[in-house]
Amino acid sequence: MSSTSGPAAEPVPVTVPTSVAESVPAAESGPANPSAPNLWEELVTAALLGTDRRTPPVHGPGHGHAPGHRHQAPVVLLDAAAVETVRRRAGLRPAQAASRPEPAPQDPRPALPAAAARRLALLLADRPGTGGGGRRGTAPDLMELLPQWLAAANARGFGAPPQVLPALLDAARGRTDLRPAALTFAGSRAVWLARLNQDWRFALRATPGGGAALPRPDDVEGTRRLWQEGLFAERVALLSALRAREPAAARELLTTTWPTERAEDRLMFLDSLRSGLGPQDEPFLEEALADRSRNVRATAAELLSALPDSALAGRMAVRAGACVAVDPMRETPTVVVEAPHECDASMERDGVVAKAPAGRGERSWWFGQLAEAAPLATWPARLGGRTPQELVALPVADDWQGDLHAAWCRAAVRQRNAEWARALLGTPSAPEAGGPGAVSLAERAKLLGTLSAAERSAWVAGFIATHGLSEAFQLLGVCTVPWSGPLGRAVVDALDIARDAGSYPWSFSGVMGLAERCLDPEQANRLEGLTSIPEEAEDASPGAGGYWAEAFQRLVTTLRLRAKMTEELGTPLSPSGV
Template identity: 75%
Template sequence: MTRTSAPVDAPGADVWEGLVTTALLGTDRRTPPGTAPGPEAPLALLDAAAVETVRRRAGLRPAPAAERLQAAPEDARPELPPAAARRLAMLLADRPGPSGGGRRGAAPDLTELLPQWLAVANARGFAPPPQVLPALLDAARGRTDLRPAALEFAGPRALWLARLNPDWRFALRAAPGGGAALPHLQDEGGVRQLWQEGLFAERVALLSALRSRTPAAARDLLATTWGTERAEDRLMFLDSLREGLGPDDEPFLEQALADRSRNVRATAAELLSALPGSALAARMAARAEACVAIDHMRSAPPRGTGARDDIPGGTPRTAPTIAVEAPHECDPGMERDGVVAKAPAGRGERSWWLGQLVEAAPLGTWSRRLGGRPPWEIVALPVADGWQGELHAAWCRAAVRQRDAAWSRALLGDPSAPEAGGPGAVSLSERAKLLGTLGAAERAEWVAGFIAAHGLSEAFQLLGVCAVPWAAPLGRAVVDALNIARDAGSYPWSFSGVMGLAERCLDPSEASRLDALLAVPDEPENASPGAGGYWAESFQRLVTTLRLRAAMAEELGAA
């Protein structure tokens, strides 16, 4: 018996969903479009599903006949080694399974290894096999954190595909200028024409590209149309000046301080305060100095000593105290220089103004103002009348903005100190930002000391700012702390975040050191039931993941 396939309607956005609904309801209750109820309906549904499956996999939605597509652009980068190509296909095919109440099992999470694989492949300059591009774009569509590395690896063919499938349009939005080709930066006529006539995304991309190559040329181009730009556009364009910011940008930024948009003025002030030699920085320093001084008449014992040192003659020696007199008003000059007059809910106006002044003042101001003391001595001075938290928090923000490592060290303090830190490190977030101003080795050493003294309960955010792979001292500190947590008899799920970081960040060469942790330990008397087995399972996953990372690097020729 010969069966004729039922006609299938042209696909729409909801064709697949309609077929799925028909399958769930059954063809007795609902038939595919163009099909009459009866014994042929189930076969017609399968035919329609097969056709729609091919359409969905093709990467191009059917449309009326049009001009033939141009071929995809060439990718001149070298091809992936065969083993690395197979590994990529495996990583893209993996899907995260459902959570089992916090238990992850011993198998590596391949989806978490994909970002690291992409980083190595991009560093080596490889091009992807064409057949994996749809899966790569699908993966990037579902994970915004994956997009920059995935699109860099996918190369020009990703943009070619993205123009054919609306599901992948995010690739065009993420590409400079929405995927449009920028003129050669030496082509002054083409650059000026695109700047005057291009779409907003194209102009942002052009300005960013020019700024990274020739900062002065980008600033001069922006100045040609600055007065006619919309406020929201001026803000975006001004933000591009962060790249290559230098003293030559000061005149332009000073003019932007008079902008009619408050957000533009605030951004200009922030950029100028990052230039310690700018006129704005000097004005803010003068204002801040008027608020902060040494009070020799009201002194206190040196902090942390518990006693006074004797000086000749038997007179007890006391440490000077920092006295603070916050501003009583926010005058027009302060507002012009970026001080926001209205305090947020729950904040006092005077403390709000003080914090902004201190944050914007060059940190070199304080050694001169406070008796020539270095940062660590200044931070150790007591502060009168409860102003310590506000003053030190502002110094933290200034150290981060000005990338001042000496002040960051002083504010961080010794990692083994109670509550882990200097008086300015008011939160883990502040500490993480301060650590970001230090070199990778020093950062890792500080976090290792923190973990050794305080364990892992507060270390997750600090570990996130450390360079990958972790330096050996940091890796050892993390493993030792996990081992201590295991011996305490608790379940490993409380440390799943740190364990996940270790899988991605621990140096693969550490795998051999972990073999001793794979056995199920004897459980202490007060241990949680079965905790030892769960810990052994977690360490097995860690070791397997590290060895898999080592294999991935070798396949990419980066071992």
């Protein structure tokens, strides 16, 4: 054989001749030499470069590399490749067995009823892409029912069957919105499995301490050690848990390391103070107004403005009040606005961002920040003792109404002021563009969030009864599930009207999807009459009646499935349910 060269990814395995196998010493025919773990790669290199340029890396007696034997190098290379091939095919050297994993923790929660366990398996089997694609027809979207099923099972205190945990974690891996409920249902075994499979490592990040229990309330030393030595996620979880039970202790813990924390970490830690926010937090937040991070300063200012009696809220009230007045010289009382002409250093320290976004005037940008941070109690006192309803109804001069009312909207949401929210929302029958102060659907949805669940549902039901479903999607999203009777009836009536108008149902696919998940299952019987194909009017879209019948049949089927799911899980332990 001449010297070997040419592009080869790996030598072709060579059958070992009997004479060669018999000539190999016992040490050579055994397991691979642990001192030469890369022997195969070295043989490949010698084959690629050629034995004239690289001596084959052969180990063991009988295969020396004396100069007089150099002409035998090609044969030695092939012999060595043959022996190494046998070694590689024979398997691995026996090694000491790895330590066994710790047994999975016990789950003390009650087991699911058999019917509910079967239902869960079906829900998890209906993964995206398993339905063959195309239209669903009248079949319910089972994966969209999984969040409700998990919420109901968690409310009843059930534990997850071990055999479904891999599928459950796979589902949660693909849907971040599913993770909190899925990990609650999976319990501590989710963390145990996540340590064995990197695909599920999100469970370690989402679980405080990666499954390690937080220190007991009376374990001062354990709390201090975890705060100083724990991973960032562990520290956030610790601070949030401590804040929930002892707000002052959590704040004091944060102050011990605050100067040495990174800016992005300070921002996350500061955000945890939203829970249990009170006047006792003001001194710490005032100090944070001087932080070197702009985002930290802005968050501290936002939190302080949510405390109506704070010094910052008082400073903002003075600044904003100086910009707004009622002009008594006009025939109709009118609000006039004189926005600030500059953003001074004291305003910036109190969280006002000086640079306006593209397309926004500086003065209106500064004014909006001042007005939203001022306590809402500022305005009745400043503007003649008028009620919020009266103030919102006043005309505003020089096109400042949008800026003023938008700032009041943000203030009502931040300060959780239901009275101002009602005034800004207006009546449900107000023009479709919104109440006098609501500037967008998003603002109205946020304002509704300050009201009680019953009042929220009643307002949205009235809005739909007046305006239909064209702008209702965002508003429906803030209503509690299942929808109240009046709200459910309003949605069904509006869908019926849309069907009679001759449009296609996919124009309302978002609302229809919400209805499948949020309508009270008791509405199923009322919907039965809409599952038949109606006679189509001449001006109707071709085939629209059939598509509507299919959509309503899917809605009915889904509602009945939800009712069955509730029945399978049994009596809830809390008012929440499917």
